[in-house]
Amino acid sequence: VAEPRWLDEREARIWHAWLAMNRDLQVAMDKQLAEFGLSAAEYAVLVPLSERPDRTLRAGELSRVLGWGRSRLSHQLRRMEGRGLVHRCDLETDGRATMVRITDKACELLAAAAPGHVEAVRRYLIDVVTPAEARAILGLAERVQLAVRSGVPGCAEGG
Amino acid sequence: VAEPRWLDEREARIWHAWLAMNRDLQVAMDKQLAEFGLSAAEYAVLVPLSERPDRTLRAGELSRVLGWGRSRLSHQLRRMEGRGLVHRCDLETDGRATMVRITDKACELLAAAAPGHVEAVRRYLIDVVTPAEARAILGLAERVQLAVRSGVPGCAEGG
DNA sequence: TAAGATTGATATATCAATCTTC
DNA sequence: GAAGATTGATATATCAATCTTA
Numbered sequence: 001v002a003e004p005r006w007l008d009e010r011e012a013r014i015w016h017a018w019l020a021m022n023r024d025l026q027v028a029m030d031k032q033l034a035e036f037g038l039s040a041a042e043y044a045v046l047v048p049l050s051e052r053p054d055r056t057l058r059a060g061e062l063s064r065v066l067g068w069g070r071s072r073l074s075h076q077l078r079r080m081e082g083r084g085l086v087h088r089c090d091l092e093t094d095g096r097a098t099m100v101r102i103t104d105k106a107c108e109l110l111a112a113a114a115p116g117h118v119e120a121v122r123r124y125l126i127d128v129v130t131p132a133e134a135r136a137i138l139g140l141a142e143r144v145q146l147a148v149r150s151g152v153p154g155c156a157e158g159g
Numbered sequence: 160v161a162e163p164r165w166l167d168e169r170e171a172r173i174w175h176a177w178l179a180m181n182r183d184l185q186v187a188m189d190k191q192l193a194e195f196g197l198s199a200a201e202y203a204v205l206v207p208l209s210e211r212p213d214r215t216l217r218a219g220e221l222s223r224v225l226g227w228g229r230s231r232l233s234h235q236l237r238r239m240e241g242r243g244l245v246h247r248c249d250l251e252t253d254g255r256a257t258m259v260r261i262t263d264k265a266c267e268l269l270a271a272a273a274p275g276h277v278e279a280v281r282r283y284l285i286d287v288v289t290p291a292e293a294r295a296i297l298g299l300a301e302r303v304q305l306a307v308r309s310g311v312p313g314c315a316e317g318g
Numbered sequence: 319t320a321a322g323a324t325t326g327a328t329a330t331a332t333c334a335a336t337c338t339t340c
Numbered sequence: 341g342a343a344g345a346t347t348g349a350t351a352t353a354t355c356a357a358t359c360t361t362a
Binding site: 198199200227228230231234235238253254255256 | 328329330331332333334338339340
């Protein structure tokens with residue numbers, strides 16, 4: 001294997017700025033939700049449910065929307081059912097499926113937390129980016145995700 | 160409380176692109192390290208230790224460098240000591256302090272993993288950003304962290 | 319057999335409480 | 341009491357194994 005191309009000072013600065021920015025942003029968003037007694041995972045689960053007319057989704061659908069594995073969602077729903085945030089019941093049409101419904105209590109909690117959440121998104125990101133940076137984010141996101149999905153770094157075939 | 164300013168379509172697209180980009184990038188980086196049997200947390204702990212001439216750091220120093228709480232580091236070190244990646248011993252000068260040393264085994268593991276890690280950073284981010292986007296990241300990171308550190312969103316004092 | 323979901327084991331992350339030493 | 345560190349409890353995240361139904 002050839003000598004790896006280590007990061008130069010500017011490249012390292014970009015990488016570390018990136019990591020620090022995301023770490024801080026995530027911590028801040030978590031804290032904001034915590035003021036309403038909600039975790040980021042709970043909020044993520046509740047939002048798609050609340051947007052349904054019947055406040056209900058199949059577990060598999062929810063898993064797909066969130067981009068979570070079934071196992072992860074199942075564990076999360078168990079804890080949330082214990083906290084009275086969601087309710088699970090069987091689907092008559094298909095004995096394998098599980099229906100998930102957001103409770104009234106969780107709906108109220110979500111309605112209370114959502115304005116502050118959006119406010120935080122604005123304060124920490126949207127109000128802070130210049131139009132040029134916003135364009136950079138949108139363009140970069142596409143290319144990063146393309147690189148991530150196409151490239152397995154363990155087997156560097158071309159480089 | 161006034162009606163919250165919900166995100167318009169473009170703003171929501173920016174926020175979701177941001178979240179998806181970081182989620183995918185983090186998953187990809189974790190997978191890369193997993194090829195060498197290392198987690199992101201383990202890698203983060205080992206790097207500062209390996210950069211020391213004596214391969215040693217005070218736990219408190221390590222905690223500061225990583226930006227981790229003492230408790231988090233302590234739990235992590237316990238698991239890593241169990242795996243034979245680090246060794247802990249008391250400091251003679253100060254009976255309260257703990258010295259952490261990276262093991263030979265972990266040094267070799269790190270040396271094996273580091274090139275692929277840097278390669279992944281390049282492939283997924285550095286090689287993908289345009290110079291303008293790189294400038295955007297550096298500038299944005301400063302402002303985002305400023306906003307995060309100054310603003311408590313729960314009490315919107317200014318409007 | 320495969321799809322949908324749950325379970326158990328393990329690792330990670332945070333908080334409060336504790337323990338030792340200064 | 342305060343600093344440095346550990347511990348226990350709980351929540352989160354991933355993987356493999358399992359269970360039920362189609």
